[in-house]
Amino acid sequence: MAGILVVAESAGGSVTPHSLEMLGAARALSAQGGGSVSAFIAGGDGLAQTLIAHGADAVYTSAAPETALAEVLAPAVEEAAAAAGADVVLVAQSSLGRDLAPLLAFRAGTGVAMDCTGLALDGGRLRATRSCYGGNARAEHTWKSAIQIVSVKGKAFDALEADGARPGTVAAVSAQGPARITITGTEKSSGEGIKLEDAAIVVSGGRGLGDQGAFKQLEELAGTLKLAAVGASRAACDLGWYPPSQQVGLTGKTVSPQLYIAVAISGASQHMAGMGGSKNIVAINKDADANMVKVARFAVVEDYRKVLPALIAEIKKLD
Numbered sequence: 001m002a003g004i005l006v007v008a009e010s011a012g013g014s015v016t017p018h019s020l021e022m023l024g025a026a027r028a029l030s031a032q033g034g035g036s037v038s039a040f041i042a043g044g045d046g047l048a049q050t051l052i053a054h055g056a057d058a059v060y061t062s063a064a065p066e067t068a069l070a071e072v073l074a075p076a077v078e079e080a081a082a083a084a085g086a087d088v089v090l091v092a093q094s095s096l097g098r099d100l101a102p103l104l105a106f107r108a109g110t111g112v113a114m115d116c117t118g119l120a121l122d123g124g125r126l127r128a129t130r131s132c133y134g135g136n137a138r139a140e141h142t143w144k145s146a147i148q149i150v151s152v153k154g155k156a157f158d159a160l161e162a163d164g165a166r167p168g169t170v171a172a173v174s175a176q177g178p179a180r181i182t183i184t185g186t187e188k189s190s191g192e193g194i195k196l197e198d199a200a201i202v203v204s205g206g207r208g209l210g211d212q213g214a215f216k217q218l219e220e221l222a223g224t225l226k227l228a229a230v231g232a233s234r235a236a237c238d239l240g241w242y243p244p245s246q247q248v249g250l251t252g253k254t255v256s257p258q259l260y261i262a263v264a265i266s267g268a269s270q271h272m273a274g275m276g277g278s279k280n281i282v283a284i285n286k287d288a289d290a291n292m293v294k295v296a297r298f299a300v301v302e303d304y305r306k307v308l309p310a311l312i313a314e315i316k317k318l319d
């Protein structure tokens with residue numbers, strides 16, 4: 001393989017964690033014989049060293065603003081890919097990437113695999129894996145054409161530790177597409193506390209909680225654990241017990257915390273698709289045969305109403 005280009009993004013002047021995860025994935029491909037790792041970023045060259053420290057051998061920068069849309073950035077990414085000699089382009093499954101990945105593929109006359117969670121080399125060509133049929137099956141994609149374009153799901157790969165001593169080159173690209181769309185304003189979703197996707201600990205509740213009020217107990221547990229956020233299964237969100245913004249799973253958020261505490265969640269494949277990468281899973285479930293109990297590192301097979309107050313009291317003693 002000739003090389004890999006990661007289309008990095010920044011927000012508020014910082015490289016997004018998702019971009020660093022893609023660099024980690026690209027380095028793993030490179031180690032399998034995938035060639036050199038390059039990165040593209042809009043917004044000038046201020047963040048190039050961060051990308052190099054996290055795995056890029058070369059960085060191509062565009063003066064287009066970090067908020068530029070796919071129609072503006074596509075020619076710049078193409079220029080960077082040509083300069084880097086990259087035949088694999090990794091784009092984040094972000095609001096930009098959802099537009100940019102298919103646009104790049106259309107312009108290159110090739111295919112795109114969206115929302116991928118696995119990347120490997122097979123005979124020198126890319127093999128990308130993504131979930132399909134509502135999370136019940138996995139599809140593997142290969143390309144007939146030379147250019148292989150993938151959008152990568154967040155939290156599917158680990159970023160590398162920054163190494164400030166890594167060498168790398170920086171060059172500017174000048175191509176830009178026409179800006180036919182104007183963004184008149186942006187609004188941040190109002191979420192209090194730690195973001196679900198960034199939390200080191202996630203405490204999630206499911207339909208087995210039985211009522212909305214039980215989420216107060218989960219919030220108390222999360223508060224006691226400090227760096228924790230509260231999530232929910234889709235069943236709990238659909239019942240209106242918790243906001244859809246906190247839904248974990250295939251059609252919700254993807255999380256990979258150090259600790260995921262699943263309270264009264266059965267562990268359906270669509271839920272697992274959003275938290276299966278958690279480093280340690282603890283299940284609290286009264287059904288010993290629930291899938292969540294089977295995949296958990298530790299499980300308490302008991303009514304959550306007995307377990308949660310005792311758990312909160314014990315954790316409080318540690319303070």
Ligand SMILES: Cc1cc2nc3c(=O)[nH]c(=O)nc-3n(C[C@H](O)[C@H](O)[C@H](O)COP(=O)(O)OP(=O)(O)OC[C@H]3O[C@@H](n4cnc5c(N)ncnc54)[C@H](O)[C@@H]3O)c2cc1C
Pocket residue numbers: 134205206207208209232233234235236247248249250251252253263264265266267268269270271274284285286287290302303304305
């Ligand atoms: C296309 C598609 C996309 C989907 N996307 C998602 C998604 O993103 N996220 C998601 O979560 N789901 C998703 N689903 C739904 C998914 O299939 C499941 O229906 C859902 O995850 C079940 O939620 P649950 O585990 O909370 O509820 P249930 O499956 O009803 O499980 C409840 C659990 O609580 C336990 N329990 C009951 N009472 C107690 C008690 N007192 N103490 C302890 N344990 C108790 C039970 O033993 C059971 O294991 C999707 C489905 C489809 C078809």
